[in-house]
Amino acid sequence: MDLAVTRIEDTLKGYAAAVQDFAQLCVTAAAGAFRRPWYVQETIYHMNRIGVGSIFIVVLTGIFTGMVLTLQGAIQLEPYGAVPYVSKLVSASVVRELGPVLAALMIAGRVGSGIASELATMQVTEQIDALRAEGTDPIKKLITTRLIASLVMVPVLTVITDGIAMMGGYLIAHFSLSIDTFFYWTWAFAALGPMDLVYGLLKPLVFGFIVCMVGCYAGITTSGGTVGVGHSTTHAMVTSSILILVSDFFMTKLFIYWGW
Amino acid sequence: MIRFSNIFLKFDGRQVLQNISMDVPAGQTQVILGGSGCGKTTTLRLILGLLHPESGSIVINGQEIVGLTERQMASIRAQMAMVFQGAALFDSLTVRENVGYRLWEEGALDNESIEQRVAESLRFVGLEDTLDKMPAELSGGMKKRVAIARALACKPKIILYDEPTAGLDPINTHLVSELVCRLHREEHVTQIVVTHDLECAYRIADRLIMIHRGEAIFDGSVDALQASDDPRIRTFLRPEEVLAEPGCFPHKDGGVRVVPPMSEKAEQAPA
Ligand SMILES: Nc1ncnc2c1ncn2[C@@H]1O[C@H](COP(=O)(O)OP(=O)(O)O)[C@@H](O)[C@H]1O
Numbered sequence: 001m002d003l004a005v006t007r008i009e010d011t012l013k014g015y016a017a018a019v020q021d022f023a024q025l026c027v028t029a030a031a032g033a034f035r036r037p038w039y040v041q042e043t044i045y046h047m048n049r050i051g052v053g054s055i056f057i058v059v060l061t062g063i064f065t066g067m068v069l070t071l072q073g074a075i076q077l078e079p080y081g082a083v084p085y086v087s088k089l090v091s092a093s094v095v096r097e098l099g100p101v102l103a104a105l106m107i108a109g110r111v112g113s114g115i116a117s118e119l120a121t122m123q124v125t126e127q128i129d130a131l132r133a134e135g136t137d138p139i140k141k142l143i144t145t146r147l148i149a150s151l152v153m154v155p156v157l158t159v160i161t162d163g164i165a166m167m168g169g170y171l172i173a174h175f176s177l178s179i180d181t182f183f184y185w186t187w188a189f190a191a192l193g194p195m196d197l198v199y200g201l202l203k204p205l206v207f208g209f210i211v212c213m214v215g216c217y218a219g220i221t222t223s224g225g226t227v228g229v230g231h232s233t234t235h236a237m238v239t240s241s242i243l244i245l246v247s248d249f250f251m252t253k254l255f256i257y258w259g260w
Numbered sequence: 261m262i263r264f265s266n267i268f269l270k271f272d273g274r275q276v277l278q279n280i281s282m283d284v285p286a287g288q289t290q291v292i293l294g295g296s297g298c299g300k301t302t303t304l305r306l307i308l309g310l311l312h313p314e315s316g317s318i319v320i321n322g323q324e325i326v327g328l329t330e331r332q333m334a335s336i337r338a339q340m341a342m343v344f345q346g347a348a349l350f351d352s353l354t355v356r357e358n359v360g361y362r363l364w365e366e367g368a369l370d371n372e373s374i375e376q377r378v379a380e381s382l383r384f385v386g387l388e389d390t391l392d393k394m395p396a397e398l399s400g401g402m403k404k405r406v407a408i409a410r411a412l413a414c415k416p417k418i419i420l421y422d423e424p425t426a427g428l429d430p431i432n433t434h435l436v437s438e439l440v441c442r443l444h445r446e447e448h449v450t451q452i453v454v455t456h457d458l459e460c461a462y463r464i465a466d467r468l469i470m471i472h473r474g475e476a477i478f479d480g481s482v483d484a485l486q487a488s489d490d491p492r493i494r495t496f497l498r499p500e501e502v503l504a505e506p507g508c509f510p511h512k513d514g515g516v517r518v519v520p521p522m523s524e525k526a527e528q529a530p531a
């Protein structure tokens with residue numbers, strides 16, 4: 001009995017220590033953005049990898065989400081004779097919730113786990129120590145560059161996802177539900193207000209931060225050789241997905257509370 | 261040049277280094293011997309300031325490094341280079357970029373001088389034709405030699421080696437020990453070499469220190485080491501004599517543990 005209590009206590013202490021380390025890493029990485037050297041080339045390289053590399057999956061995510069939402073939405077609106085207004089439903093739900101969340105989840109799977117495995121490999125092969133020995137700050141060089149790249153590219157990818165999802169919705173609305181093109185787009189944009197800019201950009205910024213920092217943290221805290229690399233990769237993916245869903249809920253709650 | 265005094269270090273509550281002291285004069289090659297897991301790599305990481313000891317003092321070139329921040333360490337690290345156990349070449353960079361990494365990063369030299377330094381260092385290790393290869397294309401021995409070239413390129417006063425000959429074929433083992441000797445003779449670099457390769461150790465060492473389970477059990481010359489009658493040292497140097505009988509294993513305190521074949525009970529006989 002005592003043993004179990006001690007174990008639980010140790011586990012909790014372990015979590016608390018990890019959270020503290022994580023917060024410290026985030027602060028250091030963010031602070032790195034304001035100190036020389038800048039590593040501009042490196043940052044652009046990561047933007048390219050994160051952004052261009054993820055376009056294909058976010059396009060697929062967007063188009064199918066938009067199409068399926070339109071199909072389901074039309075069924076729900078049918079009894080009220082409101083099928084023509086389906087675009088309003090699609091655009092509101094995509095821009096506020098589904099676009100940012102689904103894009104972030106796909107990016108967590110592709111980019112977050114990639115970052116984790118890359119840094120984990122560098123950690124277990126002593127390359128991170130070698131960087132420090134060579135006089136480079138690995139947090140700046142490896143993490144700050146990726147953080148800036150994610151903070152720029154995740155919102156961009158989210159906007160692309162939103163746009164493609166509305167296009168997907170349009171395909172179904174136009175060809176299967178015979179809704180007029182002009183009518184579709186008018187109502188699609190009528191549903192959006194200035195607050196959607198906040199939803200549409202603040203959320204992806206937060207998600208980009210989560211995906212990148214969770215991946216980096218998992219990567220650089222890896223131990224235990226190649227087994228550790230696999231563990232870190234999985235861990236990064238699971239943790240960032242959960243954090244995305246949880247933080248999305250709280251952000252939505254907060255925005256509604258503020259009356260946005 | 262490098263002085264360790266009474267260093268203690270714990271990992272997860274386990275004492276990994278206990279009261280290690282050593283003194284490496286400038287221009288000398290110090291060998292640290294010891295079995296796997298005895299704390300050799302940890303010692304090197306302390307010198308680089310990658311780890312911090314629990315207590316004790318480390319003085320490099322007259323400056324105390326225990327308690328320095330990462331940024332204060334920068335000027336100390338600028339005088340040192342380390343050859344890591346697995347070479348630790350940056351896999352996303354070519355051999356050229358690896359070797360010139362620090363020079364490019366510092367930006368104190370122009371491009372042409374850096375290229376020249378890179379070529380010179382690679383020539384020193386006999387790999388001038390690998391400039392544009394990626395680390396993944398090199399064999400283990402070549403990686404180690406590129407790692408040595410990377411260490412040399414910035415002309416450091418101190419070079420640390422972590423098991424430079426481990427896992428290499430006899431030719432590369434010879435080449436690497438020869439490089440260490442040449443750096444000693446020609447460039448008068450202060451070197452610390454961690455190894456359990458005795459042949460290499462005898463060849464390059466000015467002084468040796470032997471670590472056993474985190475404790476320094478010997479500090480002196482090659483001759484004194486070979487003449488030592490400490491059972492732990494004898495077992496390490498001449499296991500074929502001490503553990504000659506079948507079923508003999510080293511005891512953790514230096515004796516011989518005899519495990520009789522099959523079901524009989526194990527008995528312990530101090531050597
Ligand atoms: N980061 C670490 N965390 C916990 N234990 C470690 C760590 N690094 C090394 N150790 C332990 O310290 C001991 C000495 O390690 P090391 O210096 O790498 O040995 P070696 O002499 O083989 O180079 C080993 O038992 C190892 O398990």
Ligand SMILES: [Mg+2]
Pocket residue numbers: 297300301302345422
């Ligand atoms: Mg080691």
